Amino acid sequence: MAEFLHMGGYAPYVWSAYGAFALIVGGLTLASLRASARAKRELKDLEARQSRARRKPATESP
């Protein structure tokens, strides 16, 4: 295990490359999923408000 982590003396180079990979691909995935959830929520709210407005036209409201 220690030998594996040591990477034949190149540990800083190899592990920083794999670390950057995890950080960038993981970060992209997380950011994309969060933006997706936010957009879904926003659209759902707007559509709900729009259908409510359609059912009850502005002229009938007090």
Next chain:
Amino acid sequence: MSIWKYANPAEFMRVSGAALPWVAGLAIALMALGVGWSLFFTPEDYQQGQTVKILFIHVPAAIQAINGYLVMVVASLIGLIRRHHVSFLVAKAAAPIGAGFTLLGLFTGAVWGEPMWGTWWVWDARLTSFLILFFFYLGYMALWAAIDDPEKAADLSAVLCLVGGVFAILSRYAVQFWATLHQGTSISLSGNQKLTPEFLYPLVVMLLAFLLTFLALLIVRTRTEIRLRRARAIRLSTAEM
């Protein structure tokens, strides 16, 4: 029915929604297999030692960075010519993913270059054109963000994207055009293979894993852009009421 029916947002949402779980699932499976294989089951290289493990991240990231830009070029061209909004949104969605992969390619190249070439960076044709590609990704995203009118933003950023396409092509073929410190291609579809199977097979898995990850993220982000566009349309229409 022609292929252009998929440019219809509703149709795109239907098809992409059905495809997404499969693409994402396959991407995760291939990524797990590829990373496990690269880290635990590949031998040391007789010249490069364990730094050869950087190959399995660096090459797929760099190839997908260039492919990602070519996807943007094609999508922008289709958008400009056929005026399909979804095309522009595909290009917009691809940019952050491609920029991320480009940054990953630059970083892994540096930490591979230092122990093997003795330098983090050289201004040779391959590396320089790849760096400029990164700046085009950033400029493209900045231009989208800077213009409020989405129609205008789509057109202008598409034109900028086409200009940068030169550097996507250059960074791919620079090693053939000029003598560079960066080595030539090690893998090819037409035989003339310079990699032995114990390195080639995990690399192919990682190439596919990066391709599918790009596709999965592209689908998620394009769907987000379409939803945001629809939300904007609803907001504008209710504001008029």
